[in-house]
Amino acid sequence: MGALGKPIILMVAMYAFLKFGLPNIPGSAPLPSSLIFLYLLLTAGGIFMFKTLSGESKDAFWDPIRRFLTGENIGGLQALRYGVFILFPLLVGWQTYGSTAVSDLPPTESRTIHPAPPGEYTGLSNPVPKTPENIMQGKGFYAAYCSPCHGGNFDGKGPAARGFIPAPANFADPTTIAMLQESYLFWRIKKGGVGLPIEGAPWKSAMPRWEVELPDEWIWKIILGEYDGAHQSPRTWE
Amino acid sequence: MMDSITQKAGIIAAAAFGVVLVSSAGYSSVSAQGLPEGFKKGDLSPAPSAEMIEAGKRVYFTKCVWCHGVDGAGDGPGADRLWPRPRNFNQGTFKIRHTASGELPLFDAKKPIAGQNDLFETVTHGLPGSAMPPWEGILSEEQRLQVLSFVTTELVKDRKFTDKQSETQTILQLAELKPKPATxxxxxxxxxxxxxxxxxxxxxxxxxxxxxxxxxxxxxxxxxxxxxxxxxxxxxxxxxxxxxxxxxxxxxxxxxxxxxxxxxxxxxxxxxxxxxxxxxxxxCERDPLGNPLPIDPLTDKPKINFVIPSDLVEGEIPAEIEHEAWQKAPKRLVAMGGQITHKPRNFVNRIDDIWVRSLYNDKYIVYLLEWDDRTKSVAEGKLPWAPTQVNIDVKEQDPKTGEEGSIAMKQNNYAVYNDAIAIETAVKWKELPAPIKPRYLFGTNDQYPMDIVKWEADGSLRAFKGTGWDKDFEERDNYEEAMKLVKSEWKNGRWYVMIQRPVGNKKDQDYDEDTFFEVGQYIPTVFFAWDGHNGDAGRKMAVSAFYYTFMNPPVPQETYIYPVVIAVGVVLLEGWVLTRRANRKKGKTL
CATH class of the missing domain: 1.10.760.10 (Cytochrome c-like domain)
Structure with a gap:
């Protein structure tokens, strides 16, 4: 069993890391089980390749498995062997049932979260100077117009947010406004969900088209307040 | 100056006298029994340090001022769109406490202990059902205590947390009272x-x-x-x-x-x-087995499943909710938000969820919609707009805090319109190229329209075609005979509405305006709801995201056959491998 011990420990360690370790790394999120399965499969494949590189290591790898499945005088493992023989077909059958039975999960849909903006909204710089007064004013506008959905915490959990899919953007998340330019935000606030290109699934977003209600200057101030409040800074090309 | 001093002295004297009176009265009528059962007298907490207050002020003006206002009067720039409104701290009136009625809540800047620090727990966990978010994870424990030190000393203006003359603490001993089993x-x-x-x-x-x-x-x-x-x-x-x-x-x-x-x-x-x-x-709502509903930590509300399954019944679809078929039908919670994309917006949507069930037979599909609405609203007289009109003039709100005509003052004085509910499904959803759907709000245009079936509390059931958020509905002439209002009843704060419509049969229907309801397909479905006592009409309403109606096909035999066949196959394979190996081994030893 010695040759199998290491691979088993490695697999268990890998699973523990993916399941419990990774989500605790800052800026990371829990992995979906399908992805964990894929990574484990890759790990198993790697171990298998490594173990079967040479003839000796191949035998060392296969022998315990062979002995377990067909060898004689394995003592207490005999019961386990029968267990495997019985459980394996049941597992395969259950898997088949799971993949043919009707699921109650909605079909997956692709949505480009940050589609490319039209030309006139690329590379604009914020005409409003970044002064404390302007930031305060922007935060005030944010509180009045944006916070019902995007939340007082800038985390997309405002009281009016519930029920909407996609959920309002979480600005505190480093993968939203921190990786976008100010001109991108200007485009999104001005044109709203209706102004998204087709790959952005415009039929789903509830984001209002603020150009009909707010002057450009306010929008720029809101952008200042948004970055400040969410403790992020816009992406720049310098 | 002189006056105010004498006045103050007078008040203090009177208060002191009052305290003597009250306490002596207490003694004369057996002190302990003066307290309600389960309560004990407590001491006022010491005042927080000046550094705590100063640090808390900085936290307040970055995080809290936007709703609670510069003076803590609950009138920040965000306040007018929130319901319930942000707390006005000035009076020292706090809702969630362990202290007796009318008393200040528990707060000690040095004791962040659950059950002994009401305000700290409120800031930590937020107030579910309101806009107050949980600040745990955003503000450190220290910061939460700091900001509360500032609020309780500087923004609570009419009362003083440390004033032994005027304040008492009679504390509910919740930790010592063992809950009674819920038999x-x-x-x-x-x-x-x-x-x-x-x-x-x-x-x-x-x-x-x-x-x-x-x-x-x-x-x-x-x-x-x-x-x-x-x-x-x-x-x-x-x-x-x-x-x-x-x-x-x-x-x-x-x-x-x-x-x-x-x-x-x-x-x-x-x-x-x-x-x-x-x-x-x-x-409180529970699942069919009586277990609590799983709560989504992102919203602090029940988790949502976006597929609304519809089960097949043989023969007539029963009209009674008590019928076994309806009791067995899976029940799904649809989360509703205010329509905030276009004016008039609905920031105070009163309908925040709908329970949906569905059954179908060879001819019809029936939706059973149940939602809580505190008032039955039926418009008196004729409404000044046609049922097809979308761009109608209803007041969104007048965002002025506390003044006459503000959104909060108006809550009781809206003109009453009809309660209503609508099921919206995409037309020709199968022919649309893969990622495309019509907009959830009344469709995109003539190319991507929506099929809208709307019930109103005046008893009407109408079918429309929607071609855009600002386009009036188009009436569909011969469709309404095909639909039926099976049931509509308001009882003790809840509407029960059952709507029947045909399933697709390709032969005697044209599907340019109607959704083809096909078994075994995910049919994009949106729900709208109006509360007539909230001034909801036209676009001022509650909306859901895209859900899917899924008519469960009769379970195909393959679902059961394949797994068995495959499992048996694996067993045979096992047997074959084992016998082969056994034979080979025998061969070797022989």
Whole structure:
């Protein structure tokens, strides 16, 4: 069993890391089980390749498995062997049932979260100077117009947010406004969900088209307040 | 100057006299019995340090000022779009406490301990059902204590947390009171007590908050509504633990300061209070097995499944909800948000979820929609717009805090329109190229229209074609005969509406305007709801995201056959491998 011990420990360690370790790394999120399965499969494949590189290591790898499945005088493992023989077909059958039975999960849909903006909204710089007064004013506008959905915490959990899919953007998340330019935000606030290109699934977003209600200057101030409040800074090309 | 000093001295003298009077009165009538059962006298907490207050001020002006306002009067720039409104700190009136009715809440800047620090827990867990978010994870424990030090000393203006002359602390000993097991007997007694104690007068016969619903006001004159016991995740004092009876017990014992909810500590025993808490908690929505609904930590509300399954029935679809087929049909919660994309916006949507069930047979599909609405609203007289009109002139709000005509003041004075509900499905959804759907709000244009079936509380059921958020609906002439309103009833704060429409059969229907309801397909479905007492009409409504109606096909035989075949195959394979190996081994040894 010695040759199998290491691979088993490695697999268990890998699973523990993916399941419990990774989500605790800052800026990371829990992995979906399908992805964990894929990574484990890759790990198993790697171990298998490594173990079967040479003839000796191949035998060392296969022998315990062979002995377990067909060898004689394995003592207490005999019961386990029968267990495997019985459980394996049941597992395969259950898997088949799971993949043919009707699921109650909605079909997956692709949505480009940050589609490319039209030309006139690329590379604009914020005409409003970044002064404390302007930031305060922007935060005030944010509180009045944006916070019902995007939340007082800038985390997309405002009281009016519930029920909407996609959920309002979480600005505190480093993968939203921190990786976008100010001109991108200007485009999104001005044109709203209706102004998204087709790959952005415009039929789903509830984001209002603020150009009909707010002057450009306010929008720029809101952008200042948004970055400040969410403790992020816009992406720049310098 | 002189005057104010003498005045103050006078007040202090009077207060001191009062204290003597009260305490002597207490002594004469056996001190301990002066307290309601389950309460004990406590000491006022020491004042927080000046550094704490100063640091808290900085936190307040970055995080809290936007809703609670510069002076803590609950009038920040965000306040007018929130319902319930942000707390006005000035009066020192706080809702969720362990202290007796009318007293200040527990707060000690040095003791962030659950059960001993009401304000700290409120900031940590937020107030579910309101805009107050949980600040745990955003603000450190230290920062939460700092900001509260600032609020309790500088923004609470009419009272003083450290003033022994005017303030007392009579504390509910919740940690020492063991909850009573929620037996049937206890719940039964609770059910009797809520009638006896007149809880039902405000909370309604079924506890949906529909008694006296539009006549209650809080201390600031804003409209306030009794809690709906069936949605415990909206209980402000639930501390993100909605199914915990202790929280209900606490609210019932202490009352909710500043609101018409009194404390029942004086006229109920602890035992009776547990019975009531057990009964109220038992009303909260649960799954078919009676387990609490799983709560989504992102919203602090029940988790959502976006597929609404429809089960096949043989023969007629029953019209009675009590019928076995409906009882067995899976029930799905549809989360509703206010329509905030276009004007007039609905920031105070009163309908926040709908329960949906569905059944179908060879001819029809029936939706059973149930939602809580505290008032049955049927418009009096003729409405000044046609049913097809979308761009109608209803008032969104007048965002001025506390003034005449503000959104809060108006809560009781809206013109009453019809309660209504609509099911919207995409037309030709199968022919649309893969990622494309019509907009959830009344469709995109003529190319991507929506099929809208709308019921109104005046008893009408109409079918429309929607071609854009600002385009009037188009009426569909010969479709309405194909639909049927199976049931519509308002009872004790809840609407029950059953709508029947044809399933697709390709032959005698054209599908340019109608959705083809096909078995085994995910049909994009959106729900809209209007509360007539909230001034909802036209685009001012509650909306859902895209859900899917899925008509469960009769389970195909393959679903059962394939797994068995494959499992048997694997067994044979195992046998073959084993015998082969056994033979080879024999060969070797021989």
């Amino acid at each position: 049937d007997e206890s719940k039964k007694r609770g059910a009797e007590l809520i009638v006896e104690k007149k809880c039902v007068e405000c909370h309604g016969m079924e506890g949906r908050g529909d008694g006296n619903a539009f006549n209650l006001k809080d201390d600031w004159g804003f409209s306030i509504q009794p809690a709906n016991w069936h949605k415990c995740w909206n209980f402000r004092g639930s501390r993100q633990d909605p199914y915990n009876v202790a929280n209900i017990f606490r609210t019932f014992s202490t009352g909710v300061n500043g609101t018409p909810m009194p404390s029942f500590a004086d006229n109920t025993t602890v035992d009776e209070r547990w019975d009531i808490a057990n009964f109220v908690s038992s009303l």
